[in-house]
Amino acid sequence: MSQLTPQILLRAYAAGIFPMAESRDDAKLYWIDPEMRGLLPLEKFHVPKKLRRTVRQNIFDVRCNTAFLDVMRGCAEATETRPNTWINAEIVSLYEDLYAMGHAHSVECWRDGKLVGGLYGVALGAAFFGESMFSRETDASKVALVHLVARLKAGGYLLLDTQFVTAHLRRFGVVEVSRGEYHRRLGEALKVQARFYPDLPAGAIEAVLQSRTQTS
Secondary structure: OOOOOHHHHHHHHHOOOEEEOOOOOOOOOEEEOOOEEEEOOHHHOOOOHHHHHHHHHOOOEEEEOOOHHHHHHHHHOOOOOOOOOOOOHHHHHHHHHHHHOOOEEEEEEEEOOEEEEEEEEEEEOOEEEEEEEEEOOOOHHHHHHHHHHHHHHHHOOOEEEEEOOOHHHHOOOOEEEEHHHHHHHHHHHHOOOOOOOOOOOOOHHHHHHOOOOOOO
């Protein structure tokens, strides 16, 4: 995958594929087009009761697009539970370019002036492609996800792609769809131009927290 440019990367996302490396130390990138795809239906986003309390307590200072590169580095770093990641140097460079073009965004959780968690992804039309998240403190990435969903719903997004499904993501309402169904939904989302809000509109968080009757 030499000569990969941000423009080619955006066309790949529009075609339903994305790049990954085998590990952060592997220079090669591979196109991924899963047979089954993880999606988080925004209208069915589920916030567990304990997390709702955490969000309302404002434990973290949540910011957007103020430390994109640091968020990527946080997602790429090894931890005890995640000894390796797929984010190599070329991916960092490419997504930095997408960020400069306005097509990539980060949601960050700060505490006492330190970045303690967050996530990043790619925006195209009314689709948002979630790439990775990290936490250095309990619930930091989860709070970032709530703030991301609030921005996407406020901005008119139609699709939040999580790429894969994990037990962790299922707690928030993530479902698995076929490749064909994913491409259908992606095509509809790309026909619409949504708006990503770096500054969260008033009431957007509470609207997400109250959007469904939460029982767990």
